[in-house]
Amino acid sequence: MIETGLFRSAGFRFGLIYAxxxxxxxxxxxxFLWWFTAGLLxxxxxxxxxxxxxxxxxxxxEGGIDGLVGTxxxxxxxxxxxxxIYLLVDANMDxxxxxxxxxxxxxxxxxxxRQFQVRRTGIRSLALVYRYELPDGYHLLVGRxxxxxxxxxxxxxxxxxxxxxxxxxxxxxGAVIVRSLFRRTVANVSATAAAIxxxxxxxxxxxxxxxxxxxxxxxxxxxxxxxxxxxMDGVRQVSNAIAHDLRTPITRARxxxxxxxxxxxxxxxLHAAIDRATVDLDGIVTVFQALLRIAxxxxxxxxxxFRRVDIVTALDGVADLYGAVAEEKDVTLTVSHPRQxxxxxxxxxxxxxxxxxxxxAVKFSPENGSVGLTAALDGRRIRITVTDQGPGIPEEDxxxxxxxxxxxxxxxxxxxxxxxxxxxxxxxxxxxxILRLEDAQPGLRAVLExxxxxxxxx
Amino acid sequence: xxxxxxxxGVLIAAAMVVFGGMMPFEANPPxxxxxxxxxxxxxxxxxxxxxxxxxxxxISGMTRATAMPPPIEAAQLSEEGExxxxxxxxxxxxxxxxxxxxxxxxxxx
Numbered sequence: 001m002i003e004t005g006l007f008r009s010a011g012f013r014f015g016l017i018y019a020x021x022x023x024x025x026x027x028x029x030x031x032f033l034w035w036f037t038a039g040l041l042x043x044x045x046x047x048x049x050x051x052x053x054x055x056x057x058x059x060x061x062e063g064g065i066d067g068l069v070g071t072x073x074x075x076x077x078x079x080x081x082x083x084x085i086y087l088l089v090d091a092n093m094d095x096x097x098x099x100x101x102x103x104x105x106x107x108x109x110x111x112x113x114r115q116f117q118v119r120r121t122g123i124r125s126l127a128l129v130y131r132y133e134l135p136d137g138y139h140l141l142v143g144r145x146x147x148x149x150x151x152x153x154x155x156x157x158x159x160x161x162x163x164x165x166x167x168x169x170x171x172x173x174g175a176v177i178v179r180s181l182f183r184r185t186v187a188n189v190s191a192t193a194a195a196i197x198x199x200x201x202x203x204x205x206x207x208x209x210x211x212x213x214x215x216x217x218x219x220x221x222x223x224x225x226x227x228x229x230x231x232m233d234g235v236r237q238v239s240n241a242i243a244h245d246l247r248t249p250i251t252r253a254r255x256x257x258x259x260x261x262x263x264x265x266x267x268x269x270l271h272a273a274i275d276r277a278t279v280d281l282d283g284i285v286t287v288f289q290a291l292l293r294i295a296x297x298x299x300x301x302x303x304x305x306f307r308r309v310d311i312v313t314a315l316d317g318v319a320d321l322y323g324a325v326a327e328e329k330d331v332t333l334t335v336s337h338p339r340q341x342x343x344x345x346x347x348x349x350x351x352x353x354x355x356x357x358x359x360x361a362v363k364f365s366p367e368n369g370s371v372g373l374t375a376a377l378d379g380r381r382i383r384i385t386v387t388d389q390g391p392g393i394p395e396e397d398x399x400x401x402x403x404x405x406x407x408x409x410x411x412x413x414x415x416x417x418x419x420x421x422x423x424x425x426x427x428x429x430x431x432x433x434i435l436r437l438e439d440a441q442p443g444l445r446a447v448l449e450x451x452x453x454x455x456x457x458x
Numbered sequence: 459x460x461x462x463x464x465x466x467g468v469l470i471a472a473a474m475v476v477f478g479g480m481m482p483f484e485a486n487p488p489x490x491x492x493x494x495x496x497x498x499x500x501x502x503x504x505x506x507x508x509x510x511x512x513x514x515x516x517i518s519g520m521t522r523a524t525a526m527p528p529p530i531e532a533a534q535l536s537e538e539g540e541x542x543x544x545x546x547x548x549x550x551x552x553x554x555x556x557x558x559x560x561x562x563x564x565x566x567x
Contacts, residue, residue: 076504077512077513077516077556077559078556078559078560078563079504079556080553080556080557080560082504082549082552082553082556085502087500098503099502099503099504099509100500100501100502100503101500101501101503102498102500102501103500104500116499116500117499118499118500118501118502119499119500119501119502120501120502120505120549121505121506121548121549124499125502127500145502
């Protein structure tokens, strides 16, 4: 396993983000609960003190100092909750009414909240008061005993802090689990990639079967690896085929030139040998050109020159060319197509593909046989069908018939390089279609399907 | 150290502002002076045996004023409160006397 710094580890970062998010959520919830409980208690106390003071001040306004003193005594007598704090003093700070024996020294400025300790039957308690200034130099303190409230608030605060701490601990544990899950999944993919890099192309990423995002990723990677494997097999196959199938004509040309060099007695013999070698080499060049053409088509570069074309002209051209060839073999070539069949594509490539199919059909047809060339628009596809009454292609060979250089048993003895159907298939793919080879009973039915779209250029 | 993207940094700062703003506050938040420096803590005088007497005088005064016996519950609470005050359970007694007064003022629940 590659050792990484802690923060460079994606798994650690995922786990850390999870832990932070969970802790922030818990802290937010805790703050909300605190605000709703202990904070509410504080706000209610302050509100009650203000309302109480407002009533006393109004009483002073109505009844003067005597009215205020009487009201304070009444309220103290009615204070069933035993939490009211009042103190009324004159300008000399001498006590007039209320239930505090002395003015608390911490309450030195009016208009401010003050909290201080008081004695209640020998026990310390906590008072919260607000100082009001009255006319004629009177000073009034209104407050509450908040000892119980403060204790409750502290209890709530402690509980919430502990709750957040517990959540943080659980979040850390969860983060460790998330990190290990992440690392296990990534390790699975990394191990597979490392094995492939070391040359074991059969390796695939394990799929857990849960159908989750990691499984989807694994399936996509495995599909990619399958495709790469097929492409590598294809390249290997083509390289082998080229090496094998072109070695023969090259060797034959070389052998003929060697023989001519050894045994030619005259210029005429030499010229004849050179002409034969030239024909052999031309054949090789033709094969290479066909290979390059197929590669060019498969690369898709010809798609840039697509335009709207009527392939009926191309079909008629093929029919004219191979009509004569068919007549020589006493093969009947029938053609059927609509008057117009437009497509976005490359007319030359389509004509080449159809020519290859008709060439094969005529080549493999028996004497007095017939070859059919039909074309029609079927939904969103143009279907070009070439049928013959020849030996056909066995079902087990049809999938390989479009491989480069492949020649089935039925093709032995007939001229050809084994590239014709490979080119037809490449043209089909280029035009968004397919090539199907079917049993015509008897013979072969080759169906070239090309994608068709409506002309949007008007 | 992993650099925090600017977008994430803004998110974290916003969270701190929002959650910080949820701290309880009022327009004039109470400022609590330290309670340690008091040379002598004030005493609450409504917890004293003398205050028991003040409340009992009020109850008696209200009974005389109405010229009717007090409600039963108020009488029981008054008696209980007086007994507790005599026995030294001042705060409990004061609480019962206050409840008796409340019943006599506002009637039984």
